[in-house]
Amino acid sequence: MKVADMCCPPPGVEEWISTFYVASIYFDSGAVSFPKSQINDLFCESCAFAKATRLPFSKAIPMMATRPGEVFHTDIGVIPIVSFRGYRYFIDFVDEYTRYVFTFLMRKCDEVYHVYEDLRRKVRDKIKYIYTVVSEYDDEIKRVQSDNDKEYEKLARIIVKYGTRFRFTQVYTPQQTGMAERRICMVM
Template sequence: MSILLWQIEQHLENHLACRFGHLNYCSLRLLQEKDMVQGLLKLQESEKTCSGCAIGKSHRSSFDKEIAWRASQPLELIHSDTCGPMQSITLGGNRYFLTFIDDHTRMCWVFFLQHKSQAFNIFKRFKNMVELQSGYQIKKLRSDRGGEYTSLEFSKFCEEMGLERQLTIAYSPQQNGVAERKNHTVMEMARTMMHEKKIPLKFWA
């Protein structure tokens, strides 16, 4: 009976990790300890491995974690980055994804794009949404110098809104490390889940 219960617990733990996009067990335990998810199963082991993680996370690039200033309130600083083009176009015709990360809470929003030129309109929608929902205003935006962020209309909009731009130096992705790491995490989760379930690449988004 005890062996059967142990096997059931193992299955539930594996299922839990999969439901969270193959999140590592240290992060799952943090969710549990901080009571950030209601009804979260108590984890029994410190670490596990699965074939999906081994494949999906095998080419992870490292970015040094910067020890620097942190925002003291929500939306004080937003990190952003665009990833793509992907090898496969989704059913909705998307080839890119765009992330926004709040520096204070580390909350992340992901949007899918057919073209990089859509980034400006998506940012305006995002800004309007989060400011109305939170009661705070975006004060700073950190990104690389990709054309989707440095267009005339994007720059003019930020100037009119009194939004401070923090543009990284060319070929220095570590200066936008928060967004770069998040994009790598999103890609790892997508690859891992698709590999485990043998899902075609067109379903990455």
């Protein structure tokens, strides 16, 4: 019997799974010794594939923002139950410098641009409040980073007129917008 037969049983055969676990504990304890030529045959391709993971991202990702309101990470979440007023989606904007979160409710996903206008207005008001002592300050958002949702494509084309750069993350790497992704998980 091969190891692949034990750990990848045919459907409905549950005894093989328990036999495999007992056998692996028995083999791992050193109670059974195999000649080196037979150890190479103990490989299960599906087990190796199931245990495969991505390489971890660096824990020390350099912060790009040098002041509040400069860089935002954003993501859209779905509300499982439609609210009383008809809201089905929400969008989070996380300030990279302060980790302050702006959350807006949306009825449709194509309201992203209007929500961005609200965010821009609120950020300008907050920055004016923070920098009342400083005579010169820049109150525009410099960069917005998000995943590759199609709702952001139109927004990326429009916000150029404000001098804001839009950065999409690489496909299948939610770690690059980790701040916004974690906020979505906290809300849900």
